[in-house]
Amino acid sequence: MESHQRTIRIADFELPRGAVTIEALMAMRRESWEHLRTEINLRRQVDPATPLARCRLCKSGVFIRAQAIKNDHLPMFVHFPEGSKDCPWYEGRNLRPDDARAAQYQGHQESALHRHLCETVEALAKADPRCEHSAVDTYLRPAIHRRGRWPDIYLEMGELGRFALEVQLAKPFAPEIAARHIHYDREGVRLIWIFNALEDPLPQGFHDVVTMQRGNAFLFDDETQIASIERGTLVLKCYLEDGEGGWLEPRLVTLDDLQTGGGRAAFVEDRRSDLLVARSKNCRTLWWRAFQQARQERPNSPFYSTAFTPAWEAVQAQVPGLDEWNTDFWTSRSDRGQVHLAMLFAILCSVAHSAETGTNCVYITKYSGEGAVLAMLNSKLSSADFKHCANLIDSFVRSTALADLADKPSFVRKVGEACDAEEQIASEHPIWQAIACLFPEALDGMVRAELSDLGRLPRWALPEN
Ligand SMILES: [Zn+2]
Structure with missing residues (x-):
């Protein structure tokens, strides 16, 4: 049996949000707490000294953990690792982000399937005459290299713009998602996460990407590979949230179909905001x-x-x-x-x-x-x-x-x-x-x-x- 853990009862968000009790958090729609979780992680990347939400008791920064329960996730507030162990609401052992990231990224970077998918996607995108430059796993900017942040596939598509495609087989790690979005946004590069399958239930890391992409999920599979060859440009399968916890019938899209003007991420239709x-x-x-x-x-x-x-x-x-x-x-x-x-x-x-x-x-x-x-x-x-x-x-x-x-x-x-x-x-x-x-x-x-x-x-x- 799982041991009963202490938990943060109230988190104080910056105004206008204000106090959020654990009960209020758990009663929120998934879209709402996922948005909070994302905003917390974005803030953490940009200004770690000023967390968006703080523990009511010890005032240190908190994030939202998505606790996997059967077929779903339960949101809860958790102290960031540097938070006080003396806080009466301290929940005990925490996942350390660096370890988790290392474990996840090493795992999938080495995967042969991942390598194969990256090369295939790049080759299909390159077939588009608009493609001026492409690369797999390299991005010729020393500042980015130093931070270990280069995209799986990088594309310069002329007037369409520049794209970073991340082929994500393992579940991505929330702080890494936020970091990449902020990074590419500053570079003027459009970031698109590409999955190989939509698991059911979807692990939270994938949900986090979908949140960033405003309720859109992009897949690359056999069908899109054939369509890409036929059309002479990269084709992806786009799943849009139906607003009831499921997906609409997927449709095939190209980079031309993406809205890229609104900052944040590229998407076909903004399902969350609408x-x-x-x-x-x-x-x-x-x-x-x-x-x-x-x-x-x-x-x-x-x-x-x-x-x-x-x-x-x-x-x-x-x-x-x-x-x-x-x-x-x-x-x-x-x-x-x-x-x-x-x-x-x-x-x-x-x-x-x-x-x-x-x-x-x-x-x-x-x-x-x-x-x-x-x-x-x-x-x-x-x-x-x-x-x-x-x-x-x-x-x-x-x-x-x-x-x-x-x-x-x-x-x-x-x-x-x-x-x-x-x-x-x-x-x-x-x-x-x-x-x-x-x-x-x-x-x-x-x-x-x-x-x-x-x-x-x-x-x-x-x-x-
Ligand atoms: Zn605390």
């Missing part, structure tokens, strides 16, 4: 549709429309505690939680849509034209209904392209008055969490940071320059 962007909007879209319907049905009192009920239920399913709050709210204010949330939604949508379009669109109150958003916010902050949400509204506005509104003297005064008058809801409050579900790009630190890392924050949620 799905994250879409997921972020899911709940909001339900509310927006309900609001449109409500305005048609009851133009004078849309917030009392039953059109909001399915949208309310969708949030209810995601925010534990919303039910209980709803009951309390009724008792103390004789108003329905659903109505309250619908009004808050209209207030914040006014801010988001105005931020997106650079105009004043206001969906609640009668203000219109220049200054309408500020006037609406000030009037809502003065009303008894929303005084307890002043901090929430303030945080929201500050996370949008309209952040400067939050520094207007009238707004600052209204927020101050509301805070003096009423106890404020905080980020653990069900209403705050419900709003974070509807606008994760602004209020969910994890989602906001990931979108920002990937350059995919929507315009309305971009910090001002």
Whole structure:
């Protein structure tokens, strides 16, 4: 039986992510914790003295280990090797990266299959008339040589650009993946990892590569070899994540099909960011549709429309505690939680849509034209209904392209008055969490940071320059 190990209960990430408990980590979608794991490793390569995440108790840097369990991986926080052995959460023996790397790389470098695949891939790529230079296992830059970092296959493909192809048979080691990506990115060389097979379950090292390649996996096998000969250029088999833990039907692609402009890695389709962007909007879209319907049905009192009920239920399913709050709210204010949330939604949508379009669109109150958003916010902050949400509204506005509104003297005064008058809801409050579900790009630190890392924050949620 496995011995019971101590484990890091809370890791503090740099803001906006903040504290992440082990429970929260384990409840995350694979894509989310893999992104964190990758960001931690990238930071470790670039600035080892400033870890992205620290142990709550000893403050030393932590990484995310993917613990293999049957058919899956369980993420957990682990101290980096230099972390304090005296930390009450120190987990005992650690894998030492250098040993692990040496063992893995020696193993596969010597493999005859690996050598054969590298030479085959290079020969097929060279058949493309655009190929100006190619090499296997060498890269004529002393600085890189010294660090022992040269690609399996190096290609200069004219206008297509320069490529480093890594044929990966053994599972790659996470810090090495991050190091290579940073290195080639600086060199202006596109890095592509090529597998020979997709094991099921896929070892975490392969998952890490797929994370870097935004949900794309590239394979070279007999079928792609034949296709490469036929087409006179290197053909790879591209597997795209289906967003449900599996893969879409693979398709054959060439280097021409790769998107290489966005930094990070080359990929055919950004499966991770696109799905994250879409997921972020899911709940909001339900509310927006309900609001449109409500305005048609009851133009004078849309917030009392039953059109909001399915949208309310969708949030209810995601925010534990919303039910209980709803009951309390009724008792103390004789108003329905659903109505309250619908009004808050209209207030914040006014801010988001105005931020997106650079105009004043206001969906609640009668203000219109220049200054309408500020006037609406000030009037809502003065009303008894929303005084307890002043901090929430303030945080929201500050996370949008309209952040400067939050520094207007009238707004600052209204927020101050509301805070003096009423106890404020905080980020653990069900209403705050419900709003974070509807606008994760602004209020969910994890989602906001990931979108920002990937350059995919929507315009309305971009910090001002
Ligand atoms: Zn610690």
